[in-house]
Amino acid sequence: MDSKGYTQDGTVNLCGRPVLSDKTGKWKACAFLVAYEAFERMAFYGIASNLVVYLTTQLHEDTVSSVRNVNNWSGAVWITPILGAYIADSYLGRFWTFAISSLIYVIGMILLTMAVSVKMLKPSCENGVCSKATTTQIAFFYTSLYIIGIGAGGTKPNISTFGADQFDDLNPHEKKLKASFFNWWMFSAFTGALFATLGLVYIQENLGWGLGYGIPTVGLIFSLIIFYVGTPLYRHKVRRTRKPARDLLRVVVTALANARLDPPTHPSELHELDQEYYITTRKRRVHHTPVFRSDSL
Secondary structure (H helix, E strand, O other), X not given: OHHHOEOOOOOEOOOOOEOEOOOOOHHHHHHHXXXXXXXXXXXXXXXXXXXXXXXXXXXXOOHHHHHHHHHHHHHHHHHHHHHHHHHHHHHHHHHHHHHHHHHHHHHHHHHHHHHHHOHHHOOOEEOOEEOOOOHHHHHHHHHHHHHHHXXXXXXXXXXXXHHHOOOOOOXXXXXXXXXXXXXXXXXXXXXXXXXXXXXXXXXXXXXXXXXXXXXXXXXXXXHHHHHHHOHHHOOEOOOOOOOHHHHHHHHHHHHHHOOOOOOOOOHHHHOOOOHHHHHHHOOOOOOOOOOOOHHHO
């Protein structure tokens, strides 16, 4: 396939056809993904950094309850990626899991912006005295938050790995570019978080919560449009197993069964299958490393 200009790792386009190396992937595709990450981090930290303040000053919750609710939401945001990764690996693939989840994320952001902007969806204040939030207002606000959590579950584990899929590991030049991609990936993530904690927090407390949540919402919508524009350039890994959870369990079982065996003297003997098998199936061969040997620690 390489002689015809196709990628060597067997990646395909959205229709399942082999893709040309010079017309897809690499930075021409990852630029769209890096832009999304910056806006997504800005949106997430724009909420998380100042959420306790909103709950105590706007919804008039006591400090203990507000901190507990923020912790519960943060825990949900960081645990749902386990489910998102499983759905991507077992059923939908990274692209479609991310595409659907990012829409859910945007819907949650729009609802949250409405919750802090629309008069009937937030507590009313008269003569400097604010009433406590009604059950409906609280339910609408937290529903918006947890919709964002569901969306984050599908985007967090898939967007960075989908970006890594845009580089051919069997191509030495592209393999070097992948390391550069992760550097810029982290840079964009921290840039978004920095703007959120420095800029959005100030806007929320001094110019209005609606504007403070509205800016990252608009940015997230814009970045999602950018992501869809790049669809023809994306490479997609062919899913070679239907039950990754079973394969993961087999690794643990095999590792326990072989725990007392002496390792071979030469690293090439560690592989059950020969090199020809990996070339034919285009599966990645895990290379030997002495880093985790007990005698090297």
